[in-house]
Amino acid sequence: ETGVTQSPTHLIKTRGQQVTLRCSSQSGHNTVSWYQQALGQGPQFIFQYYREEENGRGNFPPRFSGLQFPNYSSELNVNALELDDSALYLCASSGLAQMGKDTQYFGPGTRLTVL
Amino acid sequence: QQPVQSPQAVILREGEDAVINCSSSKALYSVHWYRQKHGEAPVFLMILLKGGEQKGHDKISASFNEKKQQSSLYLTASQLSYSGTYFCGTEIEYGQNFVFGPGTRLSVLP
Numbered sequence: 001e002t003g004v005t006q007s008p009t010h011l012i013k014t015r016g017q018q019v020t021l022r023c024s025s026q027s028g029h030n031t032v033s034w035y036q037q038a039l040g041q042g043p044q045f046i047f048q049y050y051r052e053e054e055n056g057r058g059n060f061p062p063r064f065s066g067l068q069f070p071n072y073s074s075e076l077n078v079n080a081l082e083l084d085d086s087a088l089y090l091c092a093s094s095g096l097a098q099m100g101k102d103t104q105y106f107g108p109g110t111r112l113t114v115l
Numbered sequence: 116q117q118p119v120q121s122p123q124a125v126i127l128r129e130g131e132d133a134v135i136n137c138s139s140s141k142a143l144y145s146v147h148w149y150r151q152k153h154g155e156a157p158v159f160l161m162i163l164l165k166g167g168e169q170k171g172h173d174k175i176s177a178s179f180n181e182k183k184q185q186s187s188l189y190l191t192a193s194q195l196s197y198s199g200t201y202f203c204g205t206e207i208e209y210g211q212n213f214v215f216g217p218g219t220r221l222s223v224l225p
Contacts, residue, residue: 042215
């Protein structure tokens with residue numbers, strides 16, 4: 001196990017609702033990245049937080065937003081849910097803001113189903 | 116831009132070798148390799164940086180050919196535990212534009 005935890009494990013929402021997913025990073029890590037993984041595909045980068053500031057964003061609309069707290073845990077918020085938002089949401093923590101220099105440790109993920 | 120991985124899938128017998136390739140049309144700063152088992156999170160294998168290097172541990176190694184912008188993951192004497200989907204992740208700039216490939220599904224049979 002990596003020490004990265006995510007909650008909840010599974011979640012079912014209906015279209016138009018809002019959802020908040022949570023991630024606790026590994027001890028000593030100050031950077032958290034969020035990914036969306038659709039079934040049978042590779043993880044897609046949503047955004048990264050370093051010391052409570054967004055530090056990079058992928059090709060996702062503004063209704064995907066996040067927060068990082070002083071203890072480096074993080075939240076992913078998705079507003080106005082769409083059916084295509086159904087996916088496994090992964091968070092990964094690392095020790096540095098620059099992913100090129102450090103390993104990312106993934107949490108077990110939250111499986112979101114939008115009906 | 117998403118890197119290209121090949122093959123899409125491979126089936127091996129225990130003890131056989133496999134090579135998985137990851138290529139990009141853009142100059143890469145780094146290549147990361149991860150393995151994901153069904154229903155589990157991706158697990159880090161190794162990072163290779165530009166400059167063309169090779170890394171390995173146990174029977175899994177990788178190389179990065181900067182001229183070709185291609186990385187190869189080598190699995191030798193495969194074990195049942197190697198089964199899973201292997202993803203490469205590429206970075207075009209230092210700390211920027213990290214993108215995972217579509218994955219290569221590896222199945223090792225007894």
